[in-house]
Amino acid sequence: MKQRITAGLVAGYVVLILLAVAYLYPFLISVASSFKTDGEAVAQPLSLIPETPTFAAYERLFTGTDIGLWGVNSVIVTLCVTLGRVFFDSLAGYALSRLRFRGRSWVFGLFIGVMAVPTVVLMVPRFLVLKELSLYDSYAGMIIPLLADAAGIFIMKQFFDSIPVSIEEAARIDGAGVFRTFWSVTLPMAAPALVTLTILSFQGSWNEFAHFVVSRQSPELNTLTTGVASLVSGQLGSGSQFPLKLAAAVLMTIPVAIVFFIFQRRIMSTTEGAEKG
């Protein structure tokens, strides 16, 4: 019996380690290859150490493309969307969880129904509305439609549901208004959910692509996703230029990777929100 378990355990480890290598190796090769010459990247696709390390790909990226501008645009959009989403989602989540108002169940039903509408179906329709409102090809058109999302509202509502009402009742009796109670008493207690929502909103808006394809056309409004997409889909002309494309992919991944490694435990926490049963 003991023997069988040990053998099974070893086999399990071997499988898991092989899988972990398969999951991580693509990223390691990408980083390594971004420091290779074009020729070496193609000739030595598996090596993790460049024979002749070079920053050439990064130099070409910064001199030959507008990646700096794309980065600035990504930061602007991501900051606005993340702040807006966290604020508006918690406001709405709080109202749906705590405030008794006529039409509440109707609003809640609407948000749940909206969650079922696939976003890709909305791409072209959203473009039509942005044009009608003269928001097309502007920061406003890129940012405003992303400022609230039903899934985030639902996550916040669920978290507020789990906070005891008694604490804010004390604040209300002391004469604090609804917004004040929400802002100074309840919201600080929802810090774990706020952190989760901030991280997910940050990743979501940093990685957003389809919406920026249909909400803008000026090159000056390219974000990292749409800008790097034009590199990856080969609008560069001559040659495959893999190191340059990989350098761009590496650079745009660094911010989300940093946030991921800082907040790893929170991001991968499985006990919160997902399953309360």
Added chain:
Amino acid sequence: MATRAPATARVRRRGSTRGGETAAGWLFVAPALVIVGVFLIAPILLALFVSFTDWNGRNSPLFNDRVDVVGLENYQAITTDDRLTRDLFGRALRNNLFYVLLVVPLQTALSLFLAVQVNRRLLKAKGFFRTAFYFPSVTSSIAITGVFLFLFQASGAVNAVLAWLQVDGPNWMADPRGVVHVLVGALGGGQPGGWGEPGFLGQSAWEWAAGPSVAQLVLIVMAVFTTSGTFMLLFLAGLQSVGAEIGEAAIMDGASPRQAFFGVTLPMLRPVLFTVLTLGLIGTWQVFDQVYLTRGTPAAATLTSPAYMAYDQAFTENEPGIAAAIAFVLFLIIIAFSLLQRFVLRDRDEPAKPFWRRRPRTIASADGGVAQGTARLRAGPTQKGVGG
């Protein structure tokens, strides 16, 4: 602040805060409601209207004398008319169907497998494994597609590994052959007589049976790679809430570990399985980013999807009416698949309600999982999940 609104003053004087809560409640949900209304509901209505018109994309579709309502013409153009547009749509639908049929089972099985493995009590370095499997889920679809195009080039890393195994890898992204066709060919077979006639949506039976192209396999592997971590977390949450005791009790009673898992643990994971399959189906039917990025590759015609074709019709063909019609057909497909999946996974012990009205057994946890999974998927590559 909201409680000072004049409309509520009268109520407050009577010593109740209910009126204040009504004003505050509406004020609190107003921003989200406006955004959802203007950028979600209004677009749907506008697109529904446009899908019944011949608008060419110039000026506004509203209050425009040159725009005529043409009834179902746009819908006919993609379903019944014997034209190129219909053939393109049939092809996009076929490609996407292969993608869904492979990605959904593979990502579900792999993520369940990973969850069970990293949930083992005796496993060392749990954190490392969970991190490794989840990391691809936080990256952007653009970066990942760039990486995969590099890995799967003719002399790339994947073919280098295959060469160790004495396998001569294909030139992945340049290979439009369907894998079923390749297998039939390898066995010495060929196209059966009469299978070449144009059939449903302009595609012949032989084309419907082609299977995903070799190039599409790259996108399929990529989708599984980037979503399995997210779904692993959902399954892990489920496994942790079920607890190990029940499976262990079954083993004490003489069940094999395999029997305990499939007979006891898995049935209890049904709400999570429901969530994962729903999100998987909805996500895979919306594949866009990768298709857009690979539109210039040699086998691009075998990679298209309705979502990409809708974009292409609106932005390069100046056919917003057809684009909107495709969007609605896609919407119907997603609803149909979700209902089908709900029917297949229905709880056979409770026959009282029709299946589409029945919620998974623990409704709160299932919807919470959907919200959590949606937010996670929307944050990562490949699958856009659901939501606004």
